[in-house]
Each structure stands twice: as structure tokens, then as C-alpha cells.
Amino acid sequence: xxxxxxxxxxxxxxxxxxxxxxxxxxxxxxxxxxxxxxxxxxxxxxxxxxxxxxxxxxxxxxxxxxxxxxxxxxxxxxxxxxxxxxxxxxxxxxxxxxxxxxxxxxxxxxxxxxxxxxxxxxxxxxxxxxxxxxxxxxxxxxxxxxxxxxxxxxxxxxxxxxxxxxxxxxxxxxxxxxxxxxxxxxxxxxxxxxxxxxxxxxxxxxxxxxxxxxxxxxxxxxxxxxxxxxxxxxxxxxxxxxx
Amino acid sequence: xxxxxxxxxxxxxxxxxxxxxxxxxxxxxxxxxxxxxxxxxxxxxxxxxxxxxxxxxxxxxxxxxxxxxxxxxxxxxxxxxxxxxxxxxxxxxxxxxxxxxxxxxxxxxxxxxxxxxxxxxxxxxxxxxxxxxxxxxxxxxxxxxxxxxxxxxxxxxxxxxxxxxxxxxxxxxxxxxxxxxxxxxxxxxxxxxxxxxxxxxxxxxxxxxxxxxxxxxxxxxxxxxxxxxxxxxxxxxxxxxxxxxxxxxxxxxxxxxxxxxxxxxxxxxxxxxxxxxxxxxxxxxxxxxxxxxxxxxxxxxxxxxxxxxxxxxxxxxxxxxxxxxxxxxxxxxxxxxxxxxxxxxxxxxxxxxxxxxxxxxxxxxxxxxxxxxxxxxxxxxxxxxxxxxxxxxxxxxxxxxxxxxxxxxxxxxxxxxxxxxxxxxxxxxxxxxxxxxxxxxxxxxxxxxxxxxxxxxxxxxxxxxxxxxxxxxxxxxxxxxxxxxxxxxxxxxxxxxxxxxxxxxxxxxxxxxxxxxxxxxxxxxxxxxxxxxxxxxxxxxxxxxxxxxxxxxxxxxxxxxxxxxxxxxxxxxxxxxxxxxxxxxxxxxxxxxxxx
Ligand SMILES: Cc1cc2nc3c(=O)[nH]c(=O)nc-3n(C[C@H](O)[C@H](O)[C@H](O)COP(=O)(O)O)c2cc1C
Ligand code: SF4
Ligand code: SF4
Numbered sequence: 001x002x003x004x005x006x007x008x009x010x011x012x013x014x015x016x017x018x019x020x021x022x023x024x025x026x027x028x029x030x031x032x033x034x035x036x037x038x039x040x041x042x043x044x045x046x047x048x049x050x051x052x053x054x055x056x057x058x059x060x061x062x063x064x065x066x067x068x069x070x071x072x073x074x075x076x077x078x079x080x081x082x083x084x085x086x087x088x089x090x091x092x093x094x095x096x097x098x099x100x101x102x103x104x105x106x107x108x109x110x111x112x113x114x115x116x117x118x119x120x121x122x123x124x125x126x127x128x129x130x131x132x133x134x135x136x137x138x139x140x141x142x143x144x145x146x147x148x149x150x151x152x153x154x155x156x157x158x159x160x161x162x163x164x165x166x167x168x169x170x171x172x173x174x175x176x177x178x179x180x181x182x183x184x185x186x187x188x189x190x191x192x193x194x195x196x197x198x199x200x201x202x203x204x205x206x207x208x209x210x211x212x213x214x215x216x217x218x219x220x221x222x223x224x225x226x227x228x229x230x231x232x233x234x235x236x237x238x239x240x241x242x243x
Numbered sequence: 244x245x246x247x248x249x250x251x252x253x254x255x256x257x258x259x260x261x262x263x264x265x266x267x268x269x270x271x272x273x274x275x276x277x278x279x280x281x282x283x284x285x286x287x288x289x290x291x292x293x294x295x296x297x298x299x300x301x302x303x304x305x306x307x308x309x310x311x312x313x314x315x316x317x318x319x320x321x322x323x324x325x326x327x328x329x330x331x332x333x334x335x336x337x338x339x340x341x342x343x344x345x346x347x348x349x350x351x352x353x354x355x356x357x358x359x360x361x362x363x364x365x366x367x368x369x370x371x372x373x374x375x376x377x378x379x380x381x382x383x384x385x386x387x388x389x390x391x392x393x394x395x396x397x398x399x400x401x402x403x404x405x406x407x408x409x410x411x412x413x414x415x416x417x418x419x420x421x422x423x424x425x426x427x428x429x430x431x432x433x434x435x436x437x438x439x440x441x442x443x444x445x446x447x448x449x450x451x452x453x454x455x456x457x458x459x460x461x462x463x464x465x466x467x468x469x470x471x472x473x474x475x476x477x478x479x480x481x482x483x484x485x486x487x488x489x490x491x492x493x494x495x496x497x498x499x500x501x502x503x504x505x506x507x508x509x510x511x512x513x514x515x516x517x518x519x520x521x522x523x524x525x526x527x528x529x530x531x532x533x534x535x536x537x538x539x540x541x542x543x544x545x546x547x548x549x550x551x552x553x554x555x556x557x558x559x560x561x562x563x564x565x566x567x568x569x570x571x572x573x574x575x576x577x578x579x580x581x582x583x584x585x586x587x588x589x590x591x592x593x594x595x596x597x598x599x600x601x602x603x604x605x606x607x608x609x610x611x612x613x614x615x616x617x618x619x620x621x622x623x624x625x626x627x628x629x630x631x632x633x634x635x636x637x638x639x640x641x642x643x644x645x646x647x648x649x650x651x652x653x654x655x656x657x658x659x660x661x662x663x664x665x666x667x668x669x670x671x672x673x674x675x676x677x678x679x680x681x682x683x684x685x686x687x688x689x690x691x692x693x694x695x696x697x698x699x700x701x702x703x704x705x706x707x708x709x710x711x712x713x714x715x716x717x718x719x720x721x722x723x724x725x726x727x728x729x730x731x732x733x734x735x736x737x738x739x740x741x742x743x744x745x746x747x748x749x750x751x752x753x754x755x756x757x758x759x760x761x762x763x764x765x766x767x768x769x770x771x772x773x774x775x776x777x778x779x780x781x782x783x784x785x786x787x788x789x790x791x792x793x794x795x796x797x798x799x800x801x802x803x804x805x806x807x808x809x810x811x812x813x814x815x816x817x818x819x820x821x822x823x824x825x826x827x828x829x830x831x832x833x834x835x836x837x838x839x
Contacts, residue, residue, distance in 0.1 A: 164298045167300040
């Protein structure tokens with residue numbers, strides 16, 4: 001271990017290898033850095049900004065910042081946690097998130113992070129955007145109200161499934177998810193539940209049809225343990241999301 | 244298949260061919276399609292996608308990113324009013340209302356007969372001769388009530404734009420002070436001859452000696468940027484000129500492009516020789532479309548003169564040429580990595596950094612991105628030597644800077660000064676009296692109060708890309724902040740949470756206070772929100788977007804506090820108004836159906 005390079009996260013020494021990001025090193029060492037748009041299976045994206053940490057006094061997103069020897073990283077001060085809570089509040093008011101009515105409740109990363117950071121209310125004025133649900137696909141329902149624009153489905157469909165089913169259009173607060181069909185309907189794309197893109201959504205925007213509440217509320221992933229312990233919902237896909 | 248559809252396919256195929264069937268030219272293709280068709284309709288989206296090999300969804304997402312591209316028809320005449328604060332001070336709002344009234348249109352809504360649309364757009368780069376508009380993408384200046392009436396008439400009569408009075412489209416240079424860049428002679432080709440005679444190393448040394456720093460605003464050492472790119476391994480190197488000039492109130496690049504394009508192209512060519520590039524791009528903001536033919540003409544002349552193209556000045560192996568790419572209305576495309584995305588025909592979303600453009604730029608190859616003014620200065624430094632530039636300015640900010648002066652002054656225009664000039668000296672020169680504040684460096688910069696007019700324009704004091712907007716004591720400074728907050732919300736690319744959501748929340752909070760519905764609590768809210776945006780945003784836009792609010796809360800607290808309600812808290816929406824629907828449904832309007 002002596003010649004191994006390390007960074008320090010919240011006082012803990014964490015080893016890393018050349019080419020790793022701070023997030024890579026943290027995940028490998030089982031140090032939890034909150035995130036929504038990151039999934040180690042895909043190229044880092046850096047858009048949700050939940051993983052922003054303070055590196056030697058400068059704010060950087062852990063998922064895109066290369067680890068470098070000697071970095072001293074703040075991942076849990078009040079300042080960082082307040083920032084994360086505020087970012088979550090922004091995401092909550094941007095879309096329409098009615099947790100008690102959502103099938104993903106209890107295994108939603110947005111909700112779990114809200115608990116983790118002690119977010120008690122959405123705080124800001126709701127935008128209440130009008131977004132239609134797309135139920136055109138035989139097996140999948142797409143609820144744009146809950147989409148947080150993490151682009152995991154975009155990356156999965158493009159890079160793994162090679163189908164380019166999902167994309168982002170618009171600009172600023174009008175940015176939104178779209179699918180690749182002249183009709184704009186998921187049912188008219190080649191999307192399937194076998195696709196990787198079906199299994200990566202951190203929130204309740206891409207959900208299976210014909211299944212509901214098979215695992216009762218109270219017994220779900222984040223009902224049992226906090227997200228800082230059990231990690232991403234996608235990593236529990238088999239045992240949980242389709243149980 | 245209908246004949247209209249076949250016709251569209253034929254046209255699209257021809258345009259896509261003209262652009263080399265290269266998906267990196269998608270944005271240029273879409274501009275051309277829209278020019279001919281009036282918009283990029285759903286059919287066009289599908290057809291272009293197929294022809295150029297990009298999923299139709301991605302074509303649509305490009306159309307919906309850029310303000311100047313439209314999925315549905317606008318009017319046959321598309322009139323856009325520059326909505327910069329200075330255009331407003333010059334009477335933009337009244338003129339826009341007048342035009343709308345004459346034509347019988349609502350802002351942003353095409354007239355039923357399809358004749359015309361009247362709408363807003365971000366600063367078109369003409370505040371020294373505003374109020375300004377764009378009509379079908381072409382710049383018109385010096386709008387007056389009588390011109391508005393004539394324009395309404397021309398539109399009603401369907402007179403083609405080329406037949407409108409030429410004077411409407413005149414864009415003056417308004418250069419008021421010249422120094423090293425604008426006031427000393429330059430012989431075309433002398434910069435290139437210098438680099439050929441002395442070699443790239445010697446010219447890089449001169450650049451180093453000059454101390455030239457990026458004049459687009461960020462101030463990165465130009466010699467260092469060129470050296471890094473030169474040293475980076477790649478299949479090919481590229482030179483890219485940032486002529487996006489989107490910072491409201493900035494128009495100095497406009498003057499360089501319009502009157503001194505040779506200097507700029509020479510600087511790009513010198514850079515090409517130094518880093519070993521064969522291709523260069525000029526990324527020209529869509530608002531400057533009116534200059535395209537002029538610039539193409541200058542490029543053609545340079546090719547004929549042997550200053551561009553194959554074997555420049557008879558030097559075997561020195562091949563370099565420049566292509567012009569037009570933007571389409573997106574301030575974010577001035578950010579260099581977003582610019583590179585746009586240059587590749589995509590949405591202008593800033594890239595992750597690292598890697599930086601010097602190693603991974605256009606086509607992921609080593610690329611130098613510099614501002615128009617920086618390349619122009621580099622050409623002269625190559626010809627005259629580094630000491631010539633360093634002799635002016637300050638130790639940390641060598642040379643001179645072009646400032647775009649507008650607002651409350653007698654002589655708006657471009658002023659070239661050595662770095663280190665004080666704000667007060669500039670105000671005196673341009674005939675500004677009774678000045679209350681100056682916004683330096685655009686909305687992302689700072690609002691400087693009178694007590695600080697002794698401060699200097701320099702990287703070490705008040706840094707700027709060139710915008711200098713003057714406000715006298717009669718102006719409502721809160722209107723300035725409102726205008727800027729709305730600008731950032733409109734221009735956020737939408738990629739990252741703090742800026743996408745934060746700029747809109749901020750705009751709404753500013754509106755709430757400005758309309759007399761705010762309390763001390765809202766001011767604290769704005770400070771907190773601004774802090775989070777400055778901590779967490781992905782790029783410079785979000786990182787600086789809260790500046791107008793935070794800066795004015797700090798330096799001009801009175802403009803905020805005088806608007807406050809005395810209460811500690813005021814709801815963000817009208818509670819009583821929210822009940823109106825319920826009242827209508829239940830047919831009630833009694834006391835108990837209202838919240839006071
Ligand atoms: C939101 C944003 C907008 C920008 N707009 C421009 C612009 O319009 N023109 C420009 O030259 N630089 C602009 N920049 C700076 C560029 O990213 C880059 O630093 C510059 O082109 C480098 O050239 P220079 O070193 O010659 O100044 C902008 C930066 C940001 C963050
Ligand atoms: S649908 Fe889900 S995975 Fe796709 S962008 Fe939205 S939140 Fe992310
Ligand atoms: S800060 Fe704003 S403009 Fe920059 S990436 Fe984020 S959303 Fe886009």
C-alpha cells in the first residue's frame with residue numbers, strides 16, 4: 001500500500017489508480033458520494049451535480065474530476081449537504097413528483113437522496129409543468145412528469161442497446177425527454193424491456209406495465225436501508241425493481 | 244408519396260450534398276432548409292435525418308435548441324427585437340408595441356395569414372445604434388417610430404427585404420478611439436511573412452514576450468494556449484475563431500469582422516503555421532449573418548493573393564483554409580466547448596473539462612479556440628514583435644483592449660484603450676455625465692457604482708470581454724437586473740440542475756420583488772440560491788448567472804429594499820387569484836369565497 005497514490009475524502013484515505021475519477025475511487029473504496037446521473041457502467045455525464053464535492057477548496061463534480069494524489073475532499077460538510085438538498089429541491093419542483101402515488105416510491109434514488117440529505121419540503125415554488133404520460137408501449141409506461149433529465153436511458157440506448165430510443169430536446173427549463181419516433185410515441189420505437197435502457201432509470205419515469213406494488217411499500221430497497229449503504233437502484237435491478 | 248414530399252426530399256438531398264453529406268454540418272443544413280422552407284417542419288426533420296445519417300430525434304433536438312430554428316412556420320417576415328437593456332433604454336418596448344399594433348399581432352404569435360411574426364431576441368450586438376431588430380435574420384439599426392410605420396407598411400405590401408430602404412440595414416462602425424490594434428498600419432501578409440521568415444518557435448517567443456491574454460474575457464495566456472495545442476499529439480490540428488459575441492452589450496468583434504477581417508484571418512493563419520493546422524473555422528453568431536457574403540469575399544480575395552489555401556505565399560506544405568459556420572441564436576455557444584459541439588452540428592451543450600480543447604477540441608483533435616480580437620492582435624504581434632504590444636497596458640495586462648461602450652453617453656461606440664484605463668476616463672471620453680453605474684463585462688460581469696469609477700479596466704482589477712453599459716441617475720437599476728435575470732433563464736442550455744432550474748427560479752424571485760411582492764425573506768432566498776448556482780454549475784454561464792442579483796444586493800441594496808413589502812413573508816403566488824377558478828365553478832363570490 002506504501003507506493004499507492006491516495007486522496008483523502010472526509011478525512012479517510014482512499015487509494016486510486018491513474019485515470020480514475022474521484023467517483024471511481026470512492027465507489028471502489030465504498031465511500032458514498034451522492035449521485036443521480038452517474039452509473040459506473042456508462043460514461044460520466046456530470047449533469048445532476050449531486051456529486052459536487054469540494055476538492056482542495058474548489059467545487060468539482062466527483063464523477064468527472066480526475067483523482068490526483070493528495071487531493072483533500074469535502075464530501076459531507078454542512079455546506080455540501082445544503083447544496084445537495086437545494087439541488088434536490090430544484091429537481092422536485094421542476095417536475096411533478098407525487099411520491100405517495102408513485103410505483104417507484106421506496107426504490108427511487110431521488111426520494112432516497114431527499115431522505116439522506118434531510119430534505120423536508122420542496123421549498124421552492126413548483127413549476128407544475130404540463131407533461132403527458134406515454135402509455136403507447138405494450139410493456140412500458142413512460143411518465144415524463146418524473147424525469148430528471150439524467151440521460152441514463154439516453155446513454156444506455158445509444159451506447160449499449162445501439163437503438164437511440166431516447167434523447168433530450170429543448171433548452172433551459174424547457175429541456176425535456178423525447179423518443180425517436182415520428183409520432184413521438186414510445187410504442188413506435190423499437191424499445192423493449194430487454195433493453196439496458198429499461199433498467200437504468202433512477203426515478204419512476206420508465207416503469208413496467210401490468211405490475212404494481214408487488215413489493216409492498218415499507219419493504220422496498222430504501223425502506224430498509226439508506227441509499228448511502230445500499231447504493232443505486234439499478235444495481236439491485238434483479239432482486240428489486242422487478243421482484 | 245405526395246409530390247410535395249418528393250420535392251422536399253430532392254431539395255434536402257441537394258442541400259445535404261452541398262454540405263458534403265457530413266453530419267457535422269447539420270446545423271448549417273438546417274439553417275439552409277429553414278431559409279428556403281420558412282421552418283424545419285416534421286417532414287423536413289425526418290428527411291434531413293435520413294439524408295445525413297442522424298436519428299430524426301437528434302435533428303429535432305438541434306432545431307429545438309437554437310432560438311433561430313423553428314419547427315413550425317413563423318411569419319413570412321420574422322421580426323425580432325433586440326431585448327438588451329440598452330435597446331430598451333432607447334425605446335425598444337414602445338416601438339415593439341407600435342409595430343405589433345400596426346400589424347395586428349401578438350408578440351411571438353404568427354399572424355393568422357402567415358405574413359409576419361414579431362418577437363424578442365437576446366442582444367443583437369447593436370446597442371451603439373439601437374434600437375435594433377433582425378428581419379429574417381438580417382440586422383436593422385436605428386429604429387424610430389417613423390421607420391416602424393414604414394416597416395409595417397412594407398410588410399403589409401409584401402415588399403421583399405432586398406427592396407427595403409438600404410439605410411435601414413446600415414451598420415456603422417462607430418470607432419471612437421484607436422490604439423495599437425485599430426490605429427497602427429498593417430500590411431496584409433506581413434504577419435504570415437514574419438512567421439515564415441522567423442519560424443514558429445520565434446513567433447511563439449514573441450507571443451510569449453507580448454504577454455497577450457485572451458481578449459474574449461477569460462484572459463488565458465495566448466502563447467501558452469498555442470504552445471499546448473502545438474505540443475499535443477493528434478491526427479490533425481485545428482484553429483477556431485470564436486465570433487459568437489453573445490455577451491449583451493458587446494459589439495467590438497462586429498467592428499473587427501466588418502472592417503478588419505483581413506487582420507483576423509491573418510492571425511488565424513499565423514496560428515495555423517505555429518500549431519500545424521490545415522483547417523480553420525470561423526464560428527459566426529447568427530445575428531451577424533448580414534456579414535457572411537463580405538467575409539466570404541475577403542476569404543476569396545486572400546486565396547487569390549496566396550494568403551490562404553494551398554502553398555501559402557509559395558511555401559510548399561503550408562496549406563491552410565478557413566470555413567465559416569453560422570450559429571443560430573444561442574449565447575451558450577460562445578463558451579468554447581459548447582461552440583465546438585455546435586461546430587459539430589450538435590446542441591450547444593458545454594463539454595466536460597478536462598480534457599480541454601487544446602488537446603481534445605474539434606473532432607477531438609488539438610484545437611486552439613481564440614476570440615476575434617485575440618487573433619487580430621496576434622497577427623500584429625507576429626509582424627511587429629512582442630515588445631511592441633507589451634509596451635502598453637499594465638504589467639499583468641499588457642497591450643490594449645477594445646471596449647463596446649453603450650447606454651447613457653453622447654458617443655457610444657468602440658474605444659480602444661491600453662489596459663489600466665480607469666472607468667472615469669472612459670466616461671469622460673464618451674460624453675457620459677450624471678452616471679450612476681456602469682455594467683462592465685456584460686450581465687455576467689459587475690455593476691460598478693460611482694464610488695468605484697477610479698477602478699481600472701485590467702485582468703487584475705475590473706476584467707472584461709468588452710461590454711461597457713452606462714446608466715445615468717434616471718435609470719431604474721432594478722430593471723437592469725430583471726433584464727439580465729431573464730436573459731440567463733432564456734439562455735441556460737438546460738444541461739445541469741443548478742443552472743437549468745436555478746436561472747428560472749431566480750428570474751421569478753427577481754420579478755416577485757420588482758413587482759412589489761417581495762420581502763426580506765426573498766432577498767435571503769436569492770442570496771442562497773445564487774450561492775448554490777455558483778458552487779454547483781457545470782459551466783461559466785451558470786457560475787456567473789447570479790452575478791447581477793448578488794452584485795446589486797451587495798453594492799446597491801437600496802434598489803431592492805425600497806421595493807419590499809414590510810412583512811417577513813409573502814407567498815409566491817396570488818392566493819385569492821388561485822381561488823378564482825373554484826369560485827367560477829361554484830358560482831360563489833361572497834366574502835367567504837375570498838382570501839384577503
Ligand atoms: C457562457 C459563456 C459565453 C462566452 N461567450 C464568448 C463569446 O461570445 N466570445 C468569446 O470570444 N468568448 C466567449 N466565452 C469565452 C470562451 O469560452 C473562451 O474562453 C474564449 O473563446 C477563448 O478565447 P480568448 O482566449 O481569445 O479570449 C464565453 C464563455 C462562457 C462561459
Ligand atoms: S427517463 Fe429516467 S433515465 Fe431517462 S433521463 Fe429521465 S430520469 Fe433519466
Ligand atoms: S451551467 Fe447552464 S449553460 Fe452551463 S452547462 Fe449548466 S445548464 Fe448549461
